[in-house]
Amino acid sequence: MSTVSKLLIVIVFLVVGSVGAMTARQVFVVEEPTDMPVPEINGFVLQQPRVLPEFALLDGHARAFARSDFEGTWSFLYFGFTYCPDICPTAMVEMAKLKDLLAASRPDVAAEYYLVSVDPQRDTPERIQEYVTYFDDSFKGLTGDLLEIGKLAQTASVIHVIEPSADGASYEVGHSSTLTLLDPQGNIRAIFKEPLRASVLASDIDRVLTYVERVSNEI
Amino acid sequence: MVTRVMQKFRLINPDATNRIEKGIVVGWAVLVFIVILVAAALTRFIVGDISAQEFVTEEFARNAGSAGINADQFTFTDSWVRATPPGAMTAAAYVDIRNLGNDDVLLAARSDKARHVEIHTTREQSGMMRMSRLDALPVPADSVVQLASGGHHLMFIDIPAAFVPGESVIVTLVFANAGVRDVLFTVRDVR
């Protein structure tokens, strides 16, 4: 075979290869969903915003707090209880750090931070108020009827139990240790899992916010 | 005064002056010696006790709970209590227990800063974080058992007062074989 023939074969291969690659790319792009890719986070991003049910709770000043009170700003909810000496304070500390990180990285995003009690028998509005404000002046506490709390918790995929201890003198409380993100319409957009670390949360939340902004622009 | 007494004796019996003088000097010396002895004994009685206490405290701080001057099988490090929010009824304490002796088991803990102190562990169970009481926490030979946030902790239940950062708290740990150890914990604000 002459050098010219070899060269021609190489060129033909190159052309065919390029066309094939471009076709494949087109096919691939066509098959790809037009939706924004859901960001990978330490938790779950909800593709469809989850609407909260109506509920009636009390804030730290014993004032009525309803679903509509979440509207207007982004909200972070942590479900826990003030009697808890280890997991909950750690989560509250991380939430306070998160607040500072987000205030610096996303000053455009207004957010409120809540501790929702899963132990309302011990957590009176007064009790939860002094507890949350110890971690940050702006933090808010929610408590009230356990059934009402259950409505909110269930929608946030939070499970919680109250179980008498072995001696029957006290009780143990168990709860999912997650952080729930509500959009300014009061709908759940993401749930962050343990370990809740402020630095990881801040970057995850940044990606969730970007995702939510693009998705809402597409609509 | 000595001179005046001697002068009196001289007037009465000048010949005996030397011997009497010597006797008086010796007498006074003995008296002073006795006074010094009594003073020393009193000082030891009063001050000696305080310095012994100081010694114990220093030893206590240095060895954090060692039950004597000799090296203990246990070393307690990073012993701290989480400062409590106002109104708190509970608090958590953490410590690293190094055991260079034989296998042992931590059975209980006591402190006058709480009605009860329990050994707790935090575990994840069916999607929930729960803490539960341990009846015993094994502390095997040649190991370090960590009581740390998210794992085991000493749970102070029904605390009469808040734990203020910087404050020291003595916790008595009860081991099955080695007996009791008093460990000094420091209150830390980790907000």
Ligand SMILES: [Cu+2]
């Ligand atoms: Cu506990």
